[in-house]
Amino acid sequence: MKCSRLAVFALALLFCFLPGKTYADGKLTGKFTLIHTRVTDLAVEGSNYTGITIVWTSPSLSGNRGPWLRYDLRYSRSVIDSEERWQSATPVAGLPPQPPGYPERVTVIGLEPCTNYFFAIKAVDIEGRWTHLSNSPLGRTLCYTEGGGIGGLPATYTDYPLTLSVDMLGRVATVRVSIEGELASVLVAKDPADKHTFELDKGAKVVLADGRVPELLKFREASANLPSPEGMMIVGRIYEFGAYATALSQPSPVNIAPSARLLLSYDPAQVPENAVELSIAYYDATRGWQPLEPVPGAVAEVGKVHGMVNHFTPFAILARLAEPAPASFQVTRLVVEPTRVQRGSEVTVTVEVANTGGRSGEYRLVLKVDGEVREARTILLPPGGIEKVSFVLSGYAPGLHKVEVAGLMGEFEVVEEAEVTSKWWLVIAILLAVMLVVYLAVRRKAAR
Numbered sequence: 001m002k003c004s005r006l007a008v009f010a011l012a013l014l015f016c017f018l019p020g021k022t023y024a025d026g027k028l029t030g031k032f033t034l035i036h037t038r039v040t041d042l043a044v045e046g047s048n049y050t051g052i053t054i055v056w057t058s059p060s061l062s063g064n065r066g067p068w069l070r071y072d073l074r075y076s077r078s079v080i081d082s083e084e085r086w087q088s089a090t091p092v093a094g095l096p097p098q099p100p101g102y103p104e105r106v107t108v109i110g111l112e113p114c115t116n117y118f119f120a121i122k123a124v125d126i127e128g129r130w131t132h133l134s135n136s137p138l139g140r141t142l143c144y145t146e147g148g149g150i151g152g153l154p155a156t157y158t159d160y161p162l163t164l165s166v167d168m169l170g171r172v173a174t175v176r177v178s179i180e181g182e183l184a185s186v187l188v189a190k191d192p193a194d195k196h197t198f199e200l201d202k203g204a205k206v207v208l209a210d211g212r213v214p215e216l217l218k219f220r221e222a223s224a225n226l227p228s229p230e231g232m233m234i235v236g237r238i239y240e241f242g243a244y245a246t247a248l249s250q251p252s253p254v255n256i257a258p259s260a261r262l263l264l265s266y267d268p269a270q271v272p273e274n275a276v277e278l279s280i281a282y283y284d285a286t287r288g289w290q291p292l293e294p295v296p297g298a299v300a301e302v303g304k305v306h307g308m309v310n311h312f313t314p315f316a317i318l319a320r321l322a323e324p325a326p327a328s329f330q331v332t333r334l335v336v337e338p339t340r341v342q343r344g345s346e347v348t349v350t351v352e353v354a355n356t357g358g359r360s361g362e363y364r365l366v367l368k369v370d371g372e373v374r375e376a377r378t379i380l381l382p383p384g385g386i387e388k389v390s391f392v393l394s395g396y397a398p399g400l401h402k403v404e405v406a407g408l409m410g411e412f413e414v415v416e417e418a419e420v421t422s423k424w425w426l427v428i429a430i431l432l433a434v435m436l437v438v439y440l441a442v443r444r445k446a447a448r
Helices: 002-015 083-088 417-447
Strands: 043-047 052-057 068-076 103-108 116-125 138-140 162-168 171-177 187-190 197-200 205-208 216-221 232-244 254-257 260-265 275-284 288-291 304-309 314-321 329-337 340-342 347-355 361-369 372-381 386-393 399-405 408-415
Touching: 043 138, 052 116, 052 138, 068 083, 068 103, 162 187, 171 187, 232 260, 232 275, 260 314, 275 304, 288 314, 329 361, 329 399, 329 408, 347 361, 347 372, 347 399, 347 408, 361 386, 372 386
Parallel strands: 162 216, 340 408
Antiparallel strands: 043 052, 052 103, 068 116, 116 138, 162 171, 187 197, 197 260, 205 254, 216 232, 232 314, 260 304, 275 288, 275 314, 329 347, 347 386, 361 372, 361 399, 399 408
């Protein structure tokens, strides 16, 4: 009895590795590959006040899967241990994977200080097949309290006698600074809707162009309506920072070292379908829009873009658009009218030309009659444009003539006038004869 059970167990285990394929009717055909590929070593490596660093190993390929196309990393305030919790977790920007077996490392930024976060990840291959859900490790961002007063401040203000305020669209955050402009603690400033974030690390220096330490940094919507650069589109609104020595002074150039981190939010519905990349850019009066350096090794949730800021100018989210397809033309609907004419009469040949590409372009349309080029015409069409083009022909000898335009074929016949007249008389004679026969038949019937 034990031997039978062992045999059944071994046979069942063997079927797990047999190639094959299952269908809805329960039949087993083709090749079957049992796949349990997933990330199993997702772990928290470290954290700061607003970011957590995650590490894992790129999962191996199983059966005919792969290569991996991208990762989907998500986080939540509760453990992600089911598909339902996975669907409700917050996704971060798409991550390109390395080859199987390689170590992966990324820092998720824009998080709340002193908060627990759980993470989980999946990978998808080039055919759209997803791995199983990974393990869900716990990470915690740092708190501001350390060795003294609230907000990361030391017990005494002796070394940091000044105060720097950051106004984010009306919501103000403050931090103590030294007379050299050095921050006593981390500063995280957010707007009232928690959409945009400005972060400065402890020890960073903020100094105006004249060497003074500013009292106020102000983030607001820009008053100038700046144009989008060629091949790009501004997503959302344009913002600007101002640095002020006092609350009543005029804005002044500022230098920040090391650079601050700026996160701007956007509405995904405003992103054009042909956008291939999103970034924060600053506006330079001579060079136009220039991209900010992204936060190294960091990702943010979908709907946010990040960059490193060390000076203040207008800022905006820019979407780089895919290059439009070149002009492409399609010629259709060849019509020849009339198809039979007297010698010396005109024939009109008409076609429709459409530009199915993404750019404007010129197309040379060539009309051939009996294999010889009769006329050539160049037309200019915008993307999606359609134009009807007509050619007028005359002066051809009697006979059948072939017409060709862009591979489309037609024909018309030229006849002598006498031939046409004789044929019309023949038609009339036949009609009169038919009418006479009908009339006589009716009279004969009535006489009976």
